[in-house]
């Protein structure tokens with residue numbers, strides 16, 4: 363047997379990669395599973411985006427290798443988007459690098475800045491990729507706890523008092539995944555100040571900035587977010603383009619140059635048609651964002667009802683593409699709980715523990731499910747409640 367590399371010793375196959383095989387097995391066996399686990403947008407991109415992609419495949423040079431930095435027009439459009447949405451001015455020549463999804467950016471940034479043994483501040487709960495990529499880079503995760511009581515924001519004073527020797531990088535994601543907590547401008551500023559004071563590279567992973575958030579924010583809006591702050595953003599959730607794989611990293615030119623050193627050795631540019639479609643998406647007007655929010659708002663309302671029926675509690679002000687819900691007192695642990703929902707009610711939701719130990723006692727519902735499916739899930743959990751709702755509706 364050929365032995366795996368040592369770096370894989372602390373890395374497992376991604377939870378959803380394993381669990382969705384199990385779910386697919388159930389579906390293949392005829393079970394009507396409603397999948398509320400993963401945040402893969404089920405809605406279509408805008409028609410003009412699809413048309414632009416179709417038209418672009420006939421352009422001269424469309425099928426050749428593309429620039430490692432993406433089309434200048436794509437970088438200019440990203441700059442205009444950041445200026446319009448966040449009031450953040452970025453130089454399209456040096457401060458913007460298009461990516462094939464923001465997930466690859468987590469790897470590129472880690473490869474660009476981490477040496478073996480460096481320590482990395484990682485939110486618990488948080489996106490699992492920060493820790494697995496840290497391990498792959500030979501660095502060491504240092505988890506910082508987030509709690510409901512603290513609004514899922516780190517206690518920066520406690521963190522400053524801890525041993526931060528060897529800490530090179532800090533991951534944050536606001537709006538926070540999985541909880542949907544938003545950071546205020548003052549909190550984002552506090553993160554930027556903390557990172558500067560401790561000479562840490564701060565990266566805000568921001569793919570949910572435009573989902574149900576009335577006031578989208580970028581960490582680059584903060585003062586002094588210069589040479590030690592990067593932001594990742596993505597078209598996956600904002601424009602229903604998760605499968606297209608379009609993201610971006612933004613920040614000071616020397617940082618972007620380091621990321622490009624890694625990336626340009628790993629891929630050979632993004633397909634031209636995808637870049638043209640991304641440009642069209644980034645130019646979307648306010649109706650796009652309003653339409654998206656309207657759908658997610660209705661779905662979220664239905665998920666709230668489902669969560670209520672399960673006896674869960676949640677923050678109705680949270681944003682993003684998920685509802686993060688605390689299980690009722692005395693429930694089984696998150697993984698057993700979601701397994702009983704899966705096997706008894708054919709409803710799949712994500713257990714909070716896949717996002718870290720602080721996710722214990724929570725589950726996460728995805729809003730990437732049509733409203734009628736969520737109603738069906740409600741019916742499976744409490745048939746009488748839905749009947750009541752329907753009769754109330756028909757009375758009104």
Ligand SMILES: Cc1ncc(COP(=O)(O)O)c(C=O)c1O
Pocket residue numbers: 401462463464465466489535539567569595596597598604608609
């Ligand atoms: C917090 C967070 N960051 C990054 C990503 C990756 O998104 P992308 O599709 O841009 O790679 C996800 C996807 O689910 C996410 O939840």
